[in-house]
Every structure is written in C-alpha cells, then in structure tokens.
Amino acid sequence: MPRIGPRAKNSPRRAARVYKTAMSAAAAGTVRLGDTDVHRMGFGARWVTHQEPSAGRALLRRAVEVGIDLIDTADVYDGSEELIADTLHPYPAGLVIATKGGQTSVDGQPTPDCRPEYLKEACERSLRALRVDTIDVYQLHNPDPNVPVEESVGGMAELVKEGKTRFIGYSGDSKAARYAVECGRFDALQTSVNIVDQECIELTLPLAKEKGMGVIAKRPIANAVWRHPSRPGNDYHVEYWNRLQKLGYDFAKGENSEKAGVDGPAAIAMRFTAMQPGVSVLIVGTTKPDRWKENAELIRAGPLPKELEASIRARWKEVAESDWIGRT
Numbered sequence: 001m002p003r004i005g006p007r008a009k010n011s012p013r014r015a016a017r018v019y020k021t022a023m024s025a026a027a028a029g030t031v032r033l034g035d036t037d038v039h040r041m042g043f044g045a046r047w048v049t050h051q052e053p054s055a056g057r058a059l060l061r062r063a064v065e066v067g068i069d070l071i072d073t074a075d076v077y078d079g080s081e082e083l084i085a086d087t088l089h090p091y092p093a094g095l096v097i098a099t100k101g102g103q104t105s106v107d108g109q110p111t112p113d114c115r116p117e118y119l120k121e122a123c124e125r126s127l128r129a130l131r132v133d134t135i136d137v138y139q140l141h142n143p144d145p146n147v148p149v150e151e152s153v154g155g156m157a158e159l160v161k162e163g164k165t166r167f168i169g170y171s172g173d174s175k176a177a178r179y180a181v182e183c184g185r186f187d188a189l190q191t192s193v194n195i196v197d198q199e200c201i202e203l204t205l206p207l208a209k210e211k212g213m214g215v216i217a218k219r220p221i222a223n224a225v226w227r228h229p230s231r232p233g234n235d236y237h238v239e240y241w242n243r244l245q246k247l248g249y250d251f252a253k254g255e256n257s258e259k260a261g262v263d264g265p266a267a268i269a270m271r272f273t274a275m276q277p278g279v280s281v282l283i284v285g286t287t288k289p290d291r292w293k294e295n296a297e298l299i300r301a302g303p304l305p306k307e308l309e310a311s312i313r314a315r316w317k318e319v320a321e322s323d324w325i326g327r328t
C-alpha cells in the first residue's frame, strides 16, 4: 500500500508552533491516505492566486496554522506553486504537497501533453517552483483519454525511481479514471465527488479503495452552487448549477440554501463527499481564511444519517442524465 506522508523535516521550531495550535482547533479527525494519516480537510489551491497576493498568502498561512496538512496545486494554476513556496517555505514538518503535470497551453487553451519527456520537464519545473528536491505526490493532470495511460505511467514511474516524487497519482474522471485505477500503477486518485457529481461512486471509488489507493476528493463542496439564485456568471459553475436545479434537493433550496451549521447545504455536501468509499481528504477551495476551521468543524459532525445519504444517491440515480459524467 502506498505511504503518503510528510517529506523530510525542516524548520522544526515552526512545525512545533504550527502543530501546537493545530488539530484541536480545526482538523475534523485524521483519516488514511494510502497508509498514512492525513486530516480530512485539505487545501485546493486552484484559485489561490486569483486574488491579491497578500490575501493568497494569508489564506495559506491560516490553513497551515489550523492544521491543514495537504495542499493540492498544479503547474498550470497561475503561479500557485510559486506562491505556496514564497509563503510556506521552509515547509512545516508534516505538510504534504501534491502537484500535477501533464497539461500545457496551446493558444491559451489547456491541452494535455502526457508524453514521458514532457512530464519529466514539467516535474523539474514544479520542483524548482516549489523549492523541494522531491514532490510528495505528483499527479497526471486530466490526461487526454485517447492517449493510453501506460505511455505516461512509465514516465511517472521513472520520476519515482529518480527520487523526483515519492508517490504518483492520477487526477481525472470518468472512464479514463477507471482505466487508470484498473492499471494498478498509481498510488492515489484525485477525482470529482460531490452531491451533483456522483458517477465515480460506483465507477472508480470502490475499486480504488480495494486497491489501497489514496483518494483525494476534488470539487468536494460542489462549488457551493446553491449560493447562486440564478444562473452563475462564471462558466466553471454552470454545469453544476444546472444539475442542482434538476436534482432539486430540499436541503439546498429556498431558505434552506442559506442555512449554516451541520444541517446546512455546505455541511451536507461535505459530509456526503467524506463518507464515499475510500475518500481520504477533501480539497476544498476557498478565498476565506476562516473557512478552514468552519469547514473542518462541519465535517467533524461525521457521516450523514443513512436515510439522507440514501436519498441523495436515489435522487441522483433517478435524475442523472447520460452525459453527467465526472467533471474535470
């Protein structure tokens, strides 16, 4: 079984300070990622540079202070790797950094490039950006489903042999992710799983669990799309918003959509994600430093009552359309 844990320690004094304030405040308990303990709540750093650098830095610092011990980023997240290094290096002991490679930009459009030689170059760039000798988890980022994953996985395995990464992961969805799980070569799977994105719950998660892979849940709070009373302006949110309209969950409608606490939609969404097979860590995206603590407390309420989870699953099965596949 893969062991995804902290890299070589540095800055023990800072680490001690950080961990003194850590878990008691925020952590929502520890879980297994592979065969290592991490906390339920991770940091999805996709949008961390879509705000003033000082705000991004404050978000990162706060996350680590309250005990977040896994940060997920990617080389194509607009300088996120650099911001993480500028803010947190030397990294506190116990912090796991997962990054991704395999996407490039062609005419401004994200385009997969998963050739082993490209992955090697991309990994070297990420090592420099993050200022580490070894990445904790290096993930293949939304590879082109038409390119056989074996070609890329060979290149990824070389990176492990060369000590550039400790573990390799597959970040993607739907049938391509199923194939990546079946191939048995990846230590971790990062995939979309939430109340409006449930394809993986039967397609990939049980098998990933059986194979002992660490599962990193992306978009774990369904982008909180219930917050939009009408069609969102941001295209990234539209597909989920449309799905939610059709699913029509009571807990995310009308007055309920504004409810806070463990019975509100944010908590129900995260508790649903956290209880799916094999899910280790939820990498929530946020712009608000206080969310880490708030969200960890919501998750700490534990799995949803069985009937509520079953009703969310049943409603999905009744309503989901054939093209409601896992969103990348």
Ligand SMILES: NC(=O)c1ccc[n+]([C@@H]2O[C@H](COP(=O)([O-])OP(=O)(O)OC[C@H]3O[C@@H](n4cnc5c(N)ncnc54)[C@H](OP(=O)(O)O)[C@@H]3O)[C@@H](O)[C@H]2O)c1
Binding pocket: 043, 044, 045, 046, 047, 072, 073, 141, 142, 171, 172, 190, 217, 218, 219, 220, 221, 222, 223, 224, 266, 283, 284, 285, 286, 287, 288, 291, 294, 295, 328
């Ligand atoms: N591999 C890939 O291709 C891929 C694709 C998508 C995402 N990801 C990873 O997954 C991470 C998370 O994805 P995401 O940010 O798109 O989706 P998400 O975590 O499901 O949603 C983030 C949104 O939820 C809101 N939110 C968080 N906590 C909340 C709460 N308690 N109540 C109400 N709203 C709340 C945030 O707003 P506030 O700012 O108000 O908190 C933010 O707008 C990314 O950062 C990235 O690391 C990877």
